[in-house]
Amino acid sequence: MKVSGFSFIRNAVKYQYPIVEAVQSILPLCDEVIVAVGKSEDNTRDLVAAIGPKVKILDTVWDENSRLAGRVLAEETDKAFQAIGPDTDWCVYIQGDEVMHEDGYDEAMNAMKKWKDHKEVDGLLFNYIHFFGSYDYIGAEGQWYRHEIRIIKNDKSIFSYRDAQGFRKGDNKKLRVKPLQAKIHHYGWVQDPRVMKAKFVVKDKIYHAKEGDENNIVVPENFAYQLVNALHKFKGTHPQVMKKRVAEIGWAFEFDVSKNRYKLKDHFKNGLEELTGRRFFDYKNYKII
Numbered sequence: 001m002k003v004s005g006f007s008f009i010r011n012a013v014k015y016q017y018p019i020v021e022a023v024q025s026i027l028p029l030c031d032e033v034i035v036a037v038g039k040s041e042d043n044t045r046d047l048v049a050a051i052g053p054k055v056k057i058l059d060t061v062w063d064e065n066s067r068l069a070g071r072v073l074a075e076e077t078d079k080a081f082q083a084i085g086p087d088t089d090w091c092v093y094i095q096g097d098e099v100m101h102e103d104g105y106d107e108a109m110n111a112m113k114k115w116k117d118h119k120e121v122d123g124l125l126f127n128y129i130h131f132f133g134s135y136d137y138i139g140a141e142g143q144w145y146r147h148e149i150r151i152i153k154n155d156k157s158i159f160s161y162r163d164a165q166g167f168r169k170g171d172n173k174k175l176r177v178k179p180l181q182a183k184i185h186h187y188g189w190v191q192d193p194r195v196m197k198a199k200f201v202v203k204d205k206i207y208h209a210k211e212g213d214e215n216n217i218v219v220p221e222n223f224a225y226q227l228v229n230a231l232h233k234f235k236g237t238h239p240q241v242m243k244k245r246v247a248e249i250g251w252a253f254e255f256d257v258s259k260n261r262y263k264l265k266d267h268f269k270n271g272l273e274e275l276t277g278r279r280f281f282d283y284k285n286y287k288i289i
Helices: 019-029 046-050 068-082 100-115 192-206 223-227 238-249 264-278
Strands: 003-009 032-038 055-060 088-095 098-100 123-130 135-141 146-152 159-161 166-169 176-189 231-233
Touching: 003 019, 003 068, 019 032, 019 046, 019 098, 019 100, 019 238, 032 046, 032 068, 046 055, 055 068, 068 088, 068 159, 098 100, 100 123, 100 146, 100 176, 146 166, 146 176
Parallel strands: 003 032, 003 088, 032 055, 123 176
Antiparallel strands: 088 146, 098 176, 123 135, 123 146, 135 231, 159 166
16 A cells, blocks of 8 residues: 655745644655645745655645635645655645644554545545644634545545645545544644734735735734634643644743633534534535445
């Protein structure tokens, strides 16, 4: 069984994306990892190239005409996926601000072996933990998705969906997946407040084709509280590859979780979950089989 990883990245240094840790976190599962590195304003390419011999770089240029709704992110994902050769069985996807926890390696590898020849299985579903502000707080509101596909069969009818959160295949069919207990840590909102504010300017460019200057940013005093209403304190462990980055965080972030404010729909869904043990009404871009 051959396993290939794939990812995409641009301006990882400028926006503090943990791309090195992201790629390192899937290397133990992969025979190779293909990273589509967009033309950057920093040394992102050198950073990726230095990860190791398993990493292969695909140099790309982002299409500025595909910025609306984040479509360019899906296009870059597809470039990396399509570069994987036909001898690969499974493909492990990781984004530049995600890190796979090593506690899930054995389960993921065993699942790939078990379902490799089962055509009804398109992919494997991971659990998500979304960090915000620092490595000590995680998202508690409904907009933080709880699961997503991060391992797929090497089926070239599969494509990255919308803004690259998940995948579909053929004529827009949802992938059929087997759920895992394995975890992905999403660190995209763990950034210095000034960098985080600049990220919103960039997101407006990518999603809405708006122009803005991310080099001259003023951060409002209560900026974090404008972005989230509720967080939880994180009580688990970070992946080993994140140990150095977590220890060297260069800013302070505190959030008073006793003042969490939930939207009515979140109160409703949380209440149902407490009563039934099941989560209702969350968006699911996949079919569990």
